[in-house]
Amino acid sequence: MAVRGRHLALWGLFMAGGLLLPLLVDTGIIGRGTLRTIIMANFLAIFAMSWDVLSGRTGYISFGHPFLIGIGAYTTAILTRRFDVAVEYSIPIAVLVTMIGGAVLFIPALRIRGSYFALVTLAFMELVYQLVQVIRPDLTGGTRGMSGIVTLTKGAVQGYYLSFTLMALLGFFLWLLMKTRLGTALSAIGMNEDSVAGSGLNTTRLKLVAFMLGAFAAGLGGAFYVHYLGSIAPRALFDINFVFTIIVAALIGGAATITGPIFGAFFLTFLLEYLRPVLPGAERYLIYGGIALLVYMYQPGGLHKILEVGLERLRKRANP
Amino acid sequence: MSACLELTDLVKKFGGLVATSGVSFKVEQGESIGLIGPNGAGKTTIFSQIMGELRQTSGKILLYGRDIRRLSTPARIKRGIGRTYQVPRPFREMNVLENIRVGLMPDNIWKMVFEGPDRDREEELALSVGLSPGDLLRTPAELSMGDLRKLEMARTMATEPSIMLLDEVFAGLTKGEISQIGDLIGELRDDGMTFLIVSHDLPALEPLVDRCIALDQGRKIAEGPFDEVMRDEAVRASYLGG
Ligand SMILES: Nc1ncnc2c1ncn2[C@@H]1O[C@H](COP(=O)(O)OP(=O)(O)OP(=O)(O)O)[C@@H](O)[C@H]1O
Ligand SMILES: [Mg+2]
Numbered sequence: 001m002a003v004r005g006r007h008l009a010l011w012g013l014f015m016a017g018g019l020l021l022p023l024l025v026d027t028g029i030i031g032r033g034t035l036r037t038i039i040m041a042n043f044l045a046i047f048a049m050s051w052d053v054l055s056g057r058t059g060y061i062s063f064g065h066p067f068l069i070g071i072g073a074y075t076t077a078i079l080t081r082r083f084d085v086a087v088e089y090s091i092p093i094a095v096l097v098t099m100i101g102g103a104v105l106f107i108p109a110l111r112i113r114g115s116y117f118a119l120v121t122l123a124f125m126e127l128v129y130q131l132v133q134v135i136r137p138d139l140t141g142g143t144r145g146m147s148g149i150v151t152l153t154k155g156a157v158q159g160y161y162l163s164f165t166l167m168a169l170l171g172f173f174l175w176l177l178m179k180t181r182l183g184t185a186l187s188a189i190g191m192n193e194d195s196v197a198g199s200g201l202n203t204t205r206l207k208l209v210a211f212m213l214g215a216f217a218a219g220l221g222g223a224f225y226v227h228y229l230g231s232i233a234p235r236a237l238f239d240i241n242f243v244f245t246i247i248v249a250a251l252i253g254g255a256a257t258i259t260g261p262i263f264g265a266f267f268l269t270f271l272l273e274y275l276r277p278v279l280p281g282a283e284r285y286l287i288y289g290g291i292a293l294l295v296y297m298y299q300p301g302g303l304h305k306i307l308e309v310g311l312e313r314l315r316k317r318a319n320p
Numbered sequence: 321m322s323a324c325l326e327l328t329d330l331v332k333k334f335g336g337l338v339a340t341s342g343v344s345f346k347v348e349q350g351e352s353i354g355l356i357g358p359n360g361a362g363k364t365t366i367f368s369q370i371m372g373e374l375r376q377t378s379g380k381i382l383l384y385g386r387d388i389r390r391l392s393t394p395a396r397i398k399r400g401i402g403r404t405y406q407v408p409r410p411f412r413e414m415n416v417l418e419n420i421r422v423g424l425m426p427d428n429i430w431k432m433v434f435e436g437p438d439r440d441r442e443e444e445l446a447l448s449v450g451l452s453p454g455d456l457l458r459t460p461a462e463l464s465m466g467d468l469r470k471l472e473m474a475r476t477m478a479t480e481p482s483i484m485l486l487d488e489v490f491a492g493l494t495k496g497e498i499s500q501i502g503d504l505i506g507e508l509r510d511d512g513m514t515f516l517i518v519s520h521d522l523p524a525l526e527p528l529v530d531r532c533i534a535l536d537q538g539r540k541i542a543e544g545p546f547d548e549v550m551r552d553e554a555v556r557a558s559y560l561g562g
Contacts, residue, residue: 181425181432184414188422191411194373198409199423200397200479209429 003179011172018164022157035156039228041269042163046221048249048261049174054102054214055247056255057183058207059190060109064121065246066238067105068215070128072098072222077149077232078139087150087227095219102215106208113193122243129238140234147231152224159228166224167262170217175258177213186210187256241285248288252295254304263303323382324349324514325370325401325483330379332365332538339365340376341538347483352505352515354525354546357535358558363518364406366535367485371403372396383483394427402481406488406518408468410460410475417442417456419471423478445474450500465492470501483514490521498524522550534558 021038024030047069055062075094079085085093108120132140140146153159177183185206188196197203226232236242245268253264271291275284299306323346332340339362347353355363368374370381372393381388388396411419420442425432446456449470460468469489476484486505490498498521505515505528519525525532525546532549534542536558542549549555 177433181421181435181437182429184418184421184437185425185432188411188414191413192409195409195411195475196422197393198371198373198397198403198405199425199475200394200402201422201425201427202392202394205429 003176011175015168015172018168019161021164022160025157032156035160037269037273038266039156039159039163041266042160042167043221043225043228044245044249044269045167045262045265046170046217047246048253048265049171049258050214050217050221051246052250052255052258052261053174053178053186053217054210056250056257056261057178057186057190058210059193060113060207060210061118061247062105062121062214063118063243063247064105064123064125065218066242067121067125067128068098068101068218069222069225070125070132070234070237071101072219073226073232073237074132074140075219076223077146077226080150080227081146081148082139087152091220091223091227094223095216098219098222099212099215101219102211103208105215106211109207109211110204122240125238125243129234132234141232143234145231145233145235149226149230149232151230152227162224163228166220170220171258171262174213174217178256178258182206182209190256241282244285244288248292252292252302254302257302257304260302260304263307267303323347324351324384325516326380326382326385327366327370328380328382330366330369330381331377332362332369332374333377338538340369340379342379343535343538343540344379345533345540345543347514347516349482350509350512350514351531352509352517352529354529354532355516355518355535356520356522356525356532356549356555357541360537361535361558362538363535364487365538367403367487367516367518370396370401370485397479397481398427400480400482401485402476402479402483403485404469404472404476404487404489406491408460408465408472410468410471412460415457415459416446416451416463416471416474419460420445420474420478423475441478445478446471449474449477449504450497466494466497469493470497473501473504477508482512483516484508486515486517486519488518488520490519490524502528 022035025032025035047065051062051065054060072094075097076087076090079090079093080087105121105124109117112120133143153162185196185201189203189206193203249264249268250261251264252267253262254260272284275287295302325347328344330340330343331338343366357363365374369376372391383399383401388399411422421437424438424441443456447453451467451470451474455463455467463471469492489501493501502524509515517525517528529546531544532546533540534549534552534555536554541554541558542552
């Protein structure tokens with residue numbers, strides 16, 4: 001589990017490659033459309049990582065992740081649009097409020113595990129969805145949502161830089177953190193919570209940390225996402241399809257790995273993009289189930305594991 | 321001086337079933353006590369109550385004279401009790417060293433993040449229970465039952481208990497492994513460790529304990545030196561009946 005030079009080099013390469021990528025747009029090798037797809041992948045990667053920290057590790061599967069993303073998104077949207085708060089303040093506030101939301105989402109995890117926990121989180125999502133429509137639609141924009149929210153970037157290239165930098169830095173931070181003994185302890189909870197308590201560790205506190213970290217990432221992602229889009233549409237946000245996209249990205253990428261969800265998010269976003277001409281409607285989402293099943297049958301560890309095993313083979317072949 | 325561990329009139333009911341029926345006993349510092357009885361006698365249930373994994377219906381549990389009934393399991397572990405499980409419960413996707421790492425971890429988020437694992441200590445613990453150097457990077461799925469029990473011991477020892485509750489340590493072990501674990505228990509006793517040992521393997525248990533407590537149907541039916549307890553009518557009857 002130790003941090004190796006090789007891993008750091010890979011991160012360096014990933015970041016350098018990501019920052020140089022827009023040069024390919026100038027030379028016409030990739031189109032702006034592709035860049036926009038990558039931006040979506042970057043945001044999905046953030047959401048999938050945040051789900052991974054909270055659920056992938058601890059095994060407390062949340063089906064209500066948009067609950068957290070929505071809190072972040074709505075908080076900054078309302079603060080900037082209705083109260084003219086500057087984004088420098090509204091985004092940190094949004095992240096903090098989302099972390100409080102994370103603590104609220106944690107309450108059922110004190111008592112219930114497994115499928116019931118998943119159900120309760122789904123109810124949380126539905127609850128905020130109803131709330132934004134019913135209470136103070138003058139603030140939230142009700143069913144129609146909000147538009148005209150300040151955007152932080154102009155054009156695809158800037159949007160790309162912002163989303164990539166955010167995703168890469170957050171990913172690196174979470175990855176490093178999960179390489180420490182805290183990551184080991186959180187994984188242990190996912191494997192056998194009673195044994196973690198039996199090893200003298202306060203599992204309640206550990207789970208709370210996981211939820212707060214997940215909420216931190218979700219809030220950050222959600223807040224920047226609205227300031228990228230400039231609008232917020234509750235129906236798309238609090239949508240079960242969105243939940244599935246996040247979970248499937250994390251799972252096919254490889255749960256409890258941080259880097260896995262990044263692969264998963266890119267894989268899924270491009271897959272959906274290429275399927276769009278063939279399957280324009282919601283049927284595309286059916287493909288999720290199929291893909292997830294295939295990856296799972298071939299390698300339950302996901303793309304991350306497939307890549308790891310592949311690299312290991314290459315290395316063995318290089319110096320037998 | 322007060323006893324190191326003292327149970328008074330402990331009762332545990334599961335619905336209509338009385339799994340622990342008014343059990344009282346004392347364990348002095350440095351003592352080693354065998355807890356015996358047929359299947360379903362209530363041995364494991366007593367361990368779980370001492371650890372706080374099961375809440376007693378009534379009765380008292382004192383650790384070094386202090387009532388620990390309100391403490392959580394991790395808090396009890398911090399006060400020096402540790403147990404192993406009859407059915408080993410390793411972290412299945414972690415290797416041996418990582419499993420032990422969890423036991424060694426301080427219950428402090430800050431230290432977990434900023435202080436690295438103590439690889440030497442992890443290895444030392446693994447080897448001290450008789451795991452081989454080749455086992456260190458193996459996952460539980462690749463270990464024999466005997467090795468899983470040793471891992472269970474190592475993870476418990478990692479929490480630095482002064483009292484260890486061992487549940488069926490010898491089940492599934494070879495003769496060689498039994499004597500290895502026996503030696504380890506002997507060494508720990510020399511260092512002042514207190515033991516409460518559950519075992520169906522009475523010949524293996526005999527040399528390791530100062531005295532025995534026999535349970536049947538949740539009730540303490542005998543207590544005393546190993547031989548005496550073995551000769552006890554009620555004890556013989558319980559084993560024949562069970
Ligand atoms: N969680 C539980 N719920 C209901 N009944 C239980 C529970 N745990 C144990 N029991 C019952 O309590 C009684 C005592 O069980 P316990 O596991 O303590 O016995 P034991 O002496 O450890 O037996 P063994 O030698 O088989 O391990 C048994 O009748 C068992 O079925
Ligand atoms: Mg038992």
